[in-house]
């Protein structure tokens with residue numbers, strides 16, 4: 001089972017989140033996980049076509065996905081969308097921003113729509129919101145309280161080795177593991193077709 005993670009990170013914070021997603025996916029036996037950083041060389045379109053799942057990640061810039069991630073989306077129109085090469089593959093998404101909220105839901109919605117346009121099968125985060133009761137804290141899994149995908153928040157004045165915090169990285173790892181587990185079911189259950 002091949003799981004690709006395609007992400008952009010201008011300053012390294014979303015890259016930490018992407019690595020955590022990969023770490024979570026690798027917990028599942030049989031998962032071959034490939035990380036692609038947009039902007040570091042050519043996009044491996046053949047690897048994406050061969051993947052059973054693609055997890056997309058972008059920082060939130062100006063309340064939406066980054067321009068580099070949008071460039072990737074547009075490039076995929078010719079290389080994958082036109083022939084529906086990603087039809088029925090599993091998809092999921094993650095995003096990271098400087099503000100606690102930062103309008104980052106808009107980034108996940110854009111990624112989910114993009115996956116839908118490719119005919120992909122969206123996997124959500126599958127976690128109850130953390131930090132939402134009197135006994136909650138920022139150390140809770142899903143402390144930001146997303147359903148659509150994994151969210152992280154990185155303090156604007158700190159380097160990626162410090163921020164996003166562990167609970168956000170654990171939330172990202174949860175998404176990676178969940179995608180790998182669902183992909184495994186999907187792949188082993190399929191008998192024909194894409």
Ligand SMILES: Cc1cc2nc3c(=O)[nH]c(=O)nc-3n(C[C@H](O)[C@H](O)[C@H](O)COP(=O)(O)O)c2cc1C
Nearest residue numbers: 009010011012013014059061062063097098099102
């Ligand atoms: C051009 C630009 C626009 C940004 N816009 C937002 C925003 O709309 N909301 C927000 O919360 N943070 C915003 N930020 C902060 C980034 O989301 C934050 O620094 C994030 O950790 C960057 O991830 P990266 O290191 O992977 O690039 C912006 C940063 C940049 C550079």
